[in-house]
Amino acid sequence: MAEAAVVQVAAPWVLLAAVLLGALALAGSSLDGALAARAAGRPAGTGAGRPLTEVARLMRQRRRTTVAADRLLWRLATSSFVVAALLMVAVVPLGRWTLADASVGVVWFNAVDVLVWVLVWLAGWGPNAMHSLVGGYRFLAQAMAYELPLMFALTAPAVAAGSLRVGDVAAAQSAESGSGLPFVVWMPVAFVVYCIGVLAFSVRGPLSPAAGPALAGGVLGETSGLDRLLLLAGRSALLAAGAAFAVPLFLGGGSGPLLPDWAWVLVKTAALLAVLVVVRRRLPDVRPDRFLALGWTVLLPAALLQLLVVAVVVVGRS
Amino acid sequence: MTLEAVLIVAAALFSVGLYGALSQQVVVMVMMGLELMLNGVVLAAAAFWWFTAPAPSLQALLVVVLAAMTVEMAMGFAVATLLHRTSGADMTDMAGDLRG
Amino acid sequence: MDLARDIALGALGVVAVVTGALVFRVDSMARATYLLAASFVAVGASVVLLHLDYVGVVVVLMMLMEMAVMGVYMVMFMGMNPALMPMSMVHSGRRAVIAAVTCFVLLAVGILLVPWPTRTEVPTSALPSSSEATTYALGDALMGDHMLVMMVVSQVMLATIVAGIVIAQARGRYERLGDDLKGGSR
Numbered sequence: 302m303a304e305a306a307v308v309q310v311a312a313p314w315v316l317l318a319a320v321l322l323g324a325l326a327l328a329g330s331s332l333d334g335a336l337a338a339r340a341a342g343r344p345a346g347t348g349a350g351r352p353l354t355e356v357a358r359l360m361r362q363r364r365r366t367t368v369a370a371d372r373l374l375w376r377l378a379t380s381s382f383v384v385a386a387l388l389m390v391a392v393v394p395l396g397r398w399t400l401a402d403a404s405v406g407v408v409w410f411n412a413v414d415v416l417v418w419v420l421v422w423l424a425g426w427g428p429n430a431m432h433s434l435v436g437g438y439r440f441l442a443q444a445m446a447y448e449l450p451l452m453f454a455l456t457a458p459a460v461a462a463g464s465l466r467v468g469d470v471a472a473a474q475s476a477e478s479g480s481g482l483p484f485v486v487w488m489p490v491a492f493v494v495y496c497i498g499v500l501a502f503s504v505r506g507p508l509s510p511a512a513g514p515a516l517a518g519g520v521l522g523e524t525s526g527l528d529r530l531l532l533l534a535g536r537s538a539l540l541a542a543g544a545a546f547a548v549p550l551f552l553g554g555g556s557g558p559l560l561p562d563w564a565w566v567l568v569k570t571a572a573l574l575a576v577l578v579v580v581r582r583r584l585p586d587v588r589p590d591r592f593l594a595l596g597w598t599v600l601l602p603a604a605l606l607q608l609l610v611v612a613v614v615v616v617g618r619s
Numbered sequence: 620m621t622l623e624a625v626l627i628v629a630a631a632l633f634s635v636g637l638y639g640a641l642s643q644q645v646v647v648m649v650m651m652g653l654e655l656m657l658n659g660v661v662l663a664a665a666a667f668w669w670f671t672a673p674a675p676s677l678q679a680l681l682v683v684v685l686a687a688m689t690v691e692m693a694m695g696f697a698v699a700t701l702l703h704r705t706s707g708a709d710m711t712d713m714a715g716d717l718r719g
Numbered sequence: 720m721d722l723a724r725d726i727a728l729g730a731l732g733v734v735a736v737v738t739g740a741l742v743f744r745v746d747s748m749a750r751a752t753y754l755l756a757a758s759f760v761a762v763g764a765s766v767v768l769l770h771l772d773y774v775g776v777v778v779v780l781m782m783l784m785e786m787a788v789m790g791v792y793m794v795m796f797m798g799m800n801p802a803l804m805p806m807s808m809v810h811s812g813r814r815a816v817i818a819a820v821t822c823f824v825l826l827a828v829g830i831l832l833v834p835w836p837t838r839t840e841v842p843t844s845a846l847p848s849s850s851e852a853t854t855y856a857l858g859d860a861l862m863g864d865h866m867l868v869m870m871v872v873s874q875v876m877l878a879t880i881v882a883g884i885v886i887a888q889a890r891g892r893y894e895r896l897g898d899d900l901k902g903g904s905r
Binding site for chain 3: 371373374403404405408409411412415416418419422423426438441444448465
C-alpha cells in the first residue's frame, strides 16, 4: 500500500491497448487456423491466413436477420464482447504503465467476466431462434460450474500479495519488491483453475457448448456480417485478455532478464495464449451437466484447498 | 445538499420497487420489485457512509444488505420452482392457499 | 473534481430510477430483466463514486450474475407472455401506485426535514488517493470488530444453499442413482 507500483496513463492510450489486444487475438486465431489446417491435412500456411480472409469476407457480407428478432439486445450483445475484453485488459499493467490503476482490479476483472454471461445469453436471445437460445442457456449452465472456482482462483494471488490492485500483485512477485517467485510456482492449482475459466468464458473449444457444432453454431448460428465478425473477434479477444491478465496474477508480471518489462508482459501473454490455443484443441468436449459435477466436486474444493495453503503460507510468513 | 439528492434518488428507487412488488402478478416480477427496493437501500447506505460517517461499520451493513439480496433471490427462485412444480402456479394470485 | 462527481452522481441516479421504472413498463422479458441489471450497474457505479470501490464493483458483479439467472427464470415462469398477448400483468394497480407515491412522499419529506449530521472533515481513510484503505477497513472490520456479521452471514449463506437445493430439486440423488448410489435406475 506504499508507493504505486505502476503509473496510470492517459485515456487515449486505450487505442494502443486495443491495437495490442487485436494483434494478440489475431495471432491466437491464426495459430488456431494453422493447427486446424494441419489437422485436416492441408499446409498450415493456408489456415494461418484464414482469420484475415474471414474478416474480409464478413465485412462484405450482407446482414441477415430473423423474424421478430430483438435487434437492440442482439446488436448490443454481439458488439460488446470486444468491449468486455478491453475492459479486462484496462487493469493489466504493461510493465510500468496501466490504463486504470483500480484499487480493486482483481474484482473488476471478475465483474467483467460475469458480464460475459449476460452477453452470451443476450446473443442467444436476440435472434429469436431456438438453437441460439439453447446455446445461451447452455452457457449459463456451464458458467455455474466454472465461475465459483475461477473466483477463488483469482483470490489466491490477491491474498498472497495482500492487495486487490493488479500492479501490487505483480510487484509482489518481482525480485526487487517481492519474493521474486512467480505465483504460478506455488499456486499451480489456482493457475490451472484460472486457465480452465478463461477457456470457458472465451466461448470456444471444448468448454463451449454455447457455440459448438452440436448446436448448429448455437449463439453464432444466426449471426452474419459485421455482427458475426464482432462476435468472433470478441471471443478471440477474450481469450487473449484472459491470457494477459494471468501475467500479472500468476506469471510474475514484467519481471524477467534482458528484455524491458513491457516486452516481458507481451512475451508471456503470447506464450500463454499459444499454450491455451494448443491445449484447447486437445481437450475433449464436455457436456455442461458433466462439467457442472466436475466444477463443484473437483475444481471448487481444489481451488479452496489451494487458497487454504496460500493463506497458511501468508500467515506463517508475516 | 448532495446527501439529500442521493437519498431522494434512493427513495425513488425504493418506491418504484414497492410499486412493482405490490402490483405485479408474476412471482419473478415481484422479486424484481423487491430487488429494486434493496437497490435503493444499498444506495442510501453508501450515501450515509460517505456523507456522514465513513466508518467501517456502515460498510459491514452494506455487506449484510448484499447478503440479504442473495438470500432473497435464492430462496425466491427455489420456492417459485417448487410452486410451479407442485401446483403449476406462476402467479402470486394462484398461490393463495398454502396447501400446495 | 467535486462538481464533476456530483454531476456524474446525478446522471447515474436518473439512469438508475428511469431504468428501474421501465422494468415494469416494457413487454419483453429479456428487456425487463436487463433494464433492472442496468439500474443495478448505475447504482454500483454511484457507490464507486461515493468512494466505496470494493462494494460498488461487487454490486455490479453480483447483480449481473443474478440478472443473468433471473432472465432464465423469467422465461421459465412467465407462463403467459405479455409480448405475445398484450394484457395487463398487474393486480390492484391503483392501490399499488398510491402506496408507492405515498411511500416516496413520506421518505422525501423525511429526507428534506431531518437535519442530517455532517462530517467535520474528510477522513484520510476515505480519500480517493488511498481507496484501498477503505477496502482494507472493510476487511479489517469483518475479520475483527464486526466478525459476528461475517459469521452470521456465512452461516445464512450456507443454509440458503442447502435449503435452496432441498426445496427446488425434483428428484434427489437416491432417486436418480438408486438406493446404493451406484447409478442403477438412471
